[in-house]
Amino acid sequence: MSSTDPHRIFNFGAGPAVLPEPVLEQARQDLMALPGVGMSVLEVSHRSAVFEGILEQAEADLRALVGLADDHHVLFLQGGASQQFSMVPMNLLGADRVADYVLTGAWAKKAAVEAAKFGQVHIAATTEAEAFARVPAVDELRLHPDSVYLHVTSNNTIVGTQWPMLPDVTGRPLVVDASSDLLSRPIEAVRCGLVYAGAQKNLGPAGLTLVIIRKDLAAQGSEDLPATLRYAVAAEHGSRYNTPPVFAIYLFGLVMRWLIDTGGLSAIETRNRRKAKRLYEVIDGSGFYRGTAQPESRSMMNVTFRLPTEELEQRFSTESAAAGLSGLTGHRLVGGHRASIYNAFPEAGVTALVDFMSEFERTHG
Amino acid sequence: MSSTDPHRIFNFGAGPAVLPEPVLEQARQDLMALPGVGMSVLEVSHRSAVFEGILEQAEADLRALVGLADDHHVLFLQGGASQQFSMVPMNLLGADRVADYVLTGAWAKKAAVEAAKFGQVHIAATTEAEAFARVPAVDELRLHPDSVYLHVTSNNTIVGTQWPMLPDVTGRPLVVDASSDLLSRPIEAVRCGLVYAGAQKNLGPAGLTLVIIRKDLAAQGSEDLPATLRYAVAAEHGSRYNTPPVFAIYLFGLVMRWLIDTGGLSAIETRNRRKAKRLYEVIDGSGFYRGTAQPESRSMMNVTFRLPTEELEQRFSTESAAAGLSGLTGHRLVGGHRASIYNAFPEAGVTALVDFMSEFERTHG
Numbered sequence: 001m002s003s004t005d006p007h008r009i010f011n012f013g014a015g016p017a018v019l020p021e022p023v024l025e026q027a028r029q030d031l032m033a034l035p036g037v038g039m040s041v042l043e044v045s046h047r048s049a050v051f052e053g054i055l056e057q058a059e060a061d062l063r064a065l066v067g068l069a070d071d072h073h074v075l076f077l078q079g080g081a082s083q084q085f086s087m088v089p090m091n092l093l094g095a096d097r098v099a100d101y102v103l104t105g106a107w108a109k110k111a112a113v114e115a116a117k118f119g120q121v122h123i124a125a126t127t128e129a130e131a132f133a134r135v136p137a138v139d140e141l142r143l144h145p146d147s148v149y150l151h152v153t154s155n156n157t158i159v160g161t162q163w164p165m166l167p168d169v170t171g172r173p174l175v176v177d178a179s180s181d182l183l184s185r186p187i188e189a190v191r192c193g194l195v196y197a198g199a200q201k202n203l204g205p206a207g208l209t210l211v212i213i214r215k216d217l218a219a220q221g222s223e224d225l226p227a228t229l230r231y232a233v234a235a236e237h238g239s240r241y242n243t244p245p246v247f248a249i250y251l252f253g254l255v256m257r258w259l260i261d262t263g264g265l266s267a268i269e270t271r272n273r274r275k276a277k278r279l280y281e282v283i284d285g286s287g288f289y290r291g292t293a294q295p296e297s298r299s300m301m302n303v304t305f306r307l308p309t310e311e312l313e314q315r316f317s318t319e320s321a322a323a324g325l326s327g328l329t330g331h332r333l334v335g336g337h338r339a340s341i342y343n344a345f346p347e348a349g350v351t352a353l354v355d356f357m358s359e360f361e362r363t364h365g
Numbered sequence: 366m367s368s369t370d371p372h373r374i375f376n377f378g379a380g381p382a383v384l385p386e387p388v389l390e391q392a393r394q395d396l397m398a399l400p401g402v403g404m405s406v407l408e409v410s411h412r413s414a415v416f417e418g419i420l421e422q423a424e425a426d427l428r429a430l431v432g433l434a435d436d437h438h439v440l441f442l443q444g445g446a447s448q449q450f451s452m453v454p455m456n457l458l459g460a461d462r463v464a465d466y467v468l469t470g471a472w473a474k475k476a477a478v479e480a481a482k483f484g485q486v487h488i489a490a491t492t493e494a495e496a497f498a499r500v501p502a503v504d505e506l507r508l509h510p511d512s513v514y515l516h517v518t519s520n521n522t523i524v525g526t527q528w529p530m531l532p533d534v535t536g537r538p539l540v541v542d543a544s545s546d547l548l549s550r551p552i553e554a555v556r557c558g559l560v561y562a563g564a565q566k567n568l569g570p571a572g573l574t575l576v577i578i579r580k581d582l583a584a585q586g587s588e589d590l591p592a593t594l595r596y597a598v599a600a601e602h603g604s605r606y607n608t609p610p611v612f613a614i615y616l617f618g619l620v621m622r623w624l625i626d627t628g629g630l631s632a633i634e635t636r637n638r639r640k641a642k643r644l645y646e647v648i649d650g651s652g653f654y655r656g657t658a659q660p661e662s663r664s665m666m667n668v669t670f671r672l673p674t675e676e677l678e679q680r681f682s683t684e685s686a687a688a689g690l691s692g693l694t695g696h697r698l699v700g701g702h703r704a705s706i707y708n709a710f711p712e713a714g715v716t717a718l719v720d721f722m723s724e725f726e727r728t729h730g
Contacts, residue, residue, distance in 0.1 A: 009403030013410045016611055021397075024405055028396040032389050038374030038691070040389055042570045042616070045378045045692065078443040078572065079593050082607035086591030110592075117589055200608055205407045207443065207572045207610030224482055226451030227475075228444050242447035243565055245572030245610065246381055251407070326403070327410065 010349035012339045013327035014157050014302060015180065016200040020344040023254040041250045046243050051250075055239070058253030065256060065265055066189050066212070073218050075211040075231065076239040076249050081107070081179040084196040084209060085114035087229050088175055091221035092149055092194075093119030100124040100147040100172075105132045105156035106333060111177060115151070122147055131334075132159045134294035138167045149173045149193060155181035157201075158331040160304030160338060161297040166191065173217060181301050182210070183259060184343055185269035193217050199248060201301070202343045204255050208248035259343070268343050269300075275341045275350045276300040282357050288365040289357065292336060306336035312364055313337065323356055325349075375714035377704045378692035379522050379667060380545065381565040385709040388619040406615045411608050416615075420604065423618030430621060430630055431554050431577075438583050440576040440596065441604040441614050446472070446544040449561040449574060450479035452594050453540055456586035457514055457559075458484030465489040465512040465537075470497045470521035471698060476542060480516070487512055496699075497524045499659035503532045514538045514558060520546035522566075523696040525669030525703060526662040531556065538582060546666050547575070548624060549708055550634035558582050564613060566666070567708045569620050573613035624708070633708050634665075640706045640715045641665040647722050653730040654722065657699060671701035677729055678702065688721055690714075 011018040034041055037050050044051050059074045068074070077083075088111075093099050097119045101112040103126035115121050122144035125136040135156070143150060150169050155162040157180045166176060166188065173193025182197040189195060189212055199208035211231070218231040227233050233241050259268060280298060283289040283305050292304040307313045313336060317329045330336040339353060376383040399406055402415050409416050424439045433439070442448075453476075458464050462484045466477040468491035480486050487509035490501040500521070508515060515534050520527040522545045531539060531553065538558020547562040554560060554577055564573040576596070583596040592598050598606050624633060645663060648654040648670050657669040672678045678701055682694045695701040704718060 007398040007400075007403060011404045011408055013408070013413075016408055016410055016608065018408050019405065024397050024407065027407075028393055031393040031396060032386075033372040035372075038372060038689070039376045040384065042389065042392075043376055043378070043381055043383050045381055046571065048378075078445075078448075078610075080443075080607045083443075083591070083593040086593060090591070114591060117591065198608060200611075205610075205612050206411065206608045207613055226448070226455070226479060226482065228448040228451060242445045243381065243563060243571045245443075245570075245613070246565075247570050247612070248572055248610070324403070 009324040009326050010346070010352055011326050012341070012345070012349070012353070014201075014331070014338060014340040015198070015342075016206045017340060017342050018344045019205070019251070020255065020258045023251060023258055023344075026254050027251060042247050044246065046240050046246055051246060054250050054253055058249060058256055061253065061256035061260055065183065065259055066187060068189050068212065071215055072189060073211075073213050073215055073231070073235045075213065075234045076244050076252075077209040077211055077234060078207065078245055080198045080206075080209055081177055081196060082110065084177070084211070085111040086117070087231070088149075088151070088194065088196070089115040089118035090225055090229055091231050092175075092217060095119060097148050098122050098144050098146055100143050100150040102126070102136060102141065102150070102152045103128055104135050104153050104161060105159050107156065107158070107177065107179075108151075108153040111151060111153070124150060132156065132161065133292060134297035135161050135163050141167060141169070143169065143172070147172055149175045151175045151177070153177045155179075155299055155301050157302050157340070158333055160293045160299045160302040162299035162301065164296065173214065180342075181299075183265060183268070184272050184301060186265040199252060201340075204252035205248050207245045208252055210252070271347070272300045272341070272343065275345065275347060276303060278350050278354055279303045279339060279341070282354055286361055286365075288361040292334060301340060301342055303339040303341065304330060304334065304336060310335070315364065316360060319360065320353075320356055323352075325353055325356060328353075374689040374691050375711070375717055376691050377706070377710070377714070377718070379566075379696070379703060379705045380563070380707075381571045382705060382707050383709045384570070384616070385620065385623045388616060388623055388709075391619050392616060407612050409611065411605055411611050416611055419615050419618055423614060423621055426618065426621035426625055430548065430624055431552060433554050433577065436580055437554060438576075438578050438580055438596070438600045440578065440599045441609050441617075442574040442576055442599060443572065443610055445563040445571075445574055446542055446561060447475065449542070449576070450476040451482070452596070453514075453516070453559065453561070454480040454483035455590055455594055456596050457540075457582060460484060463487050463509050463512050465506075465508050465515040467491070467501060467506065467515070467517045468493055468497075469500045469518050469526060470524050472521065472523070472542065472544075473516075473518040476516060476518070489515060497521065497526065498657060499662035500526050500528050506532060506534070508534065508537070512537055514540045516540045516542070518542045520544075520664055520666050522667050522705070523698055525658045525664045525667040527664035527666065529661065538579065545707075546664075548630060548633070549637050549666060551630045564617060566705075569617035570613050572610045573617055575617070620709075636712070637665045637706070637708065640710065640712060641668060643715050643719055644668045644704060644706070647719050651726055651730075653726040657701060666705060666707055668704045668706065669695060669699065669701060675700070680729065681725060684725065685718075685721055688717075690718055690721060693718075
């Protein structure tokens, strides 16, 4: 009940989440001292040539993976997506401006709450009445005529929904919280004004926030804002206005290298689709398991499902954990179960879960 | 020209800085999988029992080291001291309030600039006219009668000065940027309303910010503030309102354990004084080297000095680096040289520098 290292179990956690083993192995090898540097990457100056090289390579690899043009900045920040909930409106909104938000889950709601502290929020669509079991269709969006951006959450970790493709809106920038699916498939960044993501699902460890932002938008934040919360300051200083999370950026760079070495975003999408499909097939082929997200909105990253009774769910949690399948209990807001199968989650782990689910249904169904 | 690991050099960098080798070694051993957990600490959920244990132990060890009572919160945040420059006034100041700032260097000035965005700043003292070569004497402070706090920078990394002891002011809380000397000596936290520090000098890796704050002050921030920038929110959620920098907190915990195992804060102060004294003795005993900080304000953490000519300084930088003594070039604002000798910097490295300086003076003096 393990992956290649005999001491590792299968981690279905929603985030912080599993990292690629080659990335961990490289970090382990480098930990006491980077080759030729004589100190750990945990100790190197953020102004040193060695870190400059790490950061520039990481950005170049990300740009190559995404196909990102020079009209967007790549920023390495801190504070998580939750801090972006505030930074976005602090920089782009204002008391006399309005922004569109689409409510597709608890995180989207939090983003809207923070935005309302800095300007007017218009709800362009919400599926809350349906317990967020789906994302809206694009023709359900009712945009405010004067909104300065449209904010969406591309993947909803808690309920297990995902936009099949990002809405194509004209006339205003699209702002995307892509915390739980960025780089899990190709992304049309050119269509996005701003994409942000906490690193701890698909990009690296907790403590790093990635922002991809159109240069004209980055320039908008007022000089009255705190320096650490202005996109323009981070852009001007190459993400080193002050000390960045050096080790997290180094790991992010290793993850980019791993993505390139394993075929890039189309290849990872293929693997992610295959992994998710196997789990949804088990769910759909059974009268025992029941998916909680509407099929057309199902997430490739977080597969959510219920069992016939809460008693059986408790047993499922206990027995799966004992079998080395960790983190399968659902979020407290929706109950049931959630299998988070981000980029680095191994196919062998999906096989193990499929086998476990079949056996559990056979003995308890 | 190395410490115990043959591939490691002596790192005099000002921060991110050297970490204790036992801490790095433990992190290396745990990197692929924490014993008994089956996943790396880079992958564990911030809501998991294992991380809860890590965080609680780290806080308990810090409290034991400092002798911190229950009237202060310990918060694990992100964004570095630079973000605290803003969070402090966002939470404690306001357009109709005034705060005292003491200017003792570039970082203190930045703190005052950020505070002025959120309220009135009164300069209680400044040594800028003396190129910040000393900190003010306590009787030089001219506090504003209505100020709601007094902000000081306990150690000034760039110029190499340090308050011999924190000023004892009554009637208003003391707010201390202790980024570069926290836990290098005992601290009277009970006298402080708020102490903050980026971790990357004495506490751990870059990407973690430690805040020790009196509970009544933490409660002051308005609910209109961004959630991630309110001390009350972090306190209420045990530093897990959103995902914290898990790995950095784990490393911080290992550093606390190392401090306890090596005798606590009095013992580390003794070692730090001994290390600094050896370097200042070389400087004072020579007509060749010249200390840039006034003797009564000299830092135990950052020893700054000049050579007779800039040409000799260039040679010193080149030859010391070639000899495995890294990071001895001074900050661009003051020039010359700086030896940062934080808690984890080994005494063997001081010996190596003393020997190098003596030899350099002999051949070039």
